[in-house]
Amino acid sequence: PPLEVDLLITGEGKSDRQTLMGKVPSGILQEARRQHIPVILLAGAIEDAGILNAAGFRGVFSITDLEGG
Numbered sequence: 001p002p003l004e005v006d007l008l009i010t011g012e013g014k015s016d017r018q019t020l021m022g023k024v025p026s027g028i029l030q031e032a033r034r035q036h037i038p039v040i041l042l043a044g045a046i047e048d049a050g051i052l053n054a055a056g057f058r059g060v061f062s063i064t065d066l067e068g069g
Contacts (some may be wrong), residue, residue: 008032011042
């Protein structure tokens with residue numbers, strides 16, 4: 001069934017190019033793209049942000065960069 005949301009937020013402990021190899025955020029992104037829903041990816045650590053953005057995530061953010069310390 002179609003999702004009735006304007007934005008999806010997903011995440012994992014560390015996001016990198018392996019995120020696109022069948023991990024949960026990748027599956028969420030694939031379905032969201034079919035339904036034209038933007039997806040934000042949050043993670044404790046980010047590598048390969050350019051690859052993740054090119055795959056379709058609208059934003060890729062490290063939560064440790066947001067902690068305000």
